[in-house]
Amino acid sequence: MKAMDELEKMFVETGELDEVRALAAKKVLAAGIQVMMDNSNMSKAQLAREMHTARPVVDRLLDPKNTGVTLKTIAKAAAVLGGQIRLQV
Numbered sequence: 188m189k190a191m192d193e194l195e196k197m198f199v200e201t202g203e204l205d206e207v208r209a210l211a212a213k214k215v216l217a218a219g220i221q222v223m224m225d226n227s228n229m230s231k232a233q234l235a236r237e238m239h240t241a242r243p244v245v246d247r248l249l250d251p252k253n254t255g256v257t258l259k260t261i262a263k264a265a266a267v268l269g270g271q272i273r274l275q276v
Contacts, residue, residue, distance in 0.1 A: 206254075214251040216261065221249060223268040237267040 198204040
């Protein structure tokens with residue numbers, strides 16, 4: 188059995204697989220938003236203003252450990268930065 192299969196099996200047995208997957212997805216999302224911000228030379232404060240929201244919302248969006256960000260917030264950030272979100276199930 189591959190190491191990855193063993194790792195996934197362990198997370199299934201401990202009931203943590205969904206949480207691990209959510210954290211991995213959020214880490215990728217936060218990194219992608221940060222790259223878009225860097226490419227646009229946009230600060231957190233500027234992004235918050237453009238999104239018509241508060242700076243702590245942007246902080247949560249960029250926090251790879253915070254999986255409680257809404258799709259609406261993600262979509263607003265992507266739109267402001269000239270992108271869009273794509274979901275796959």
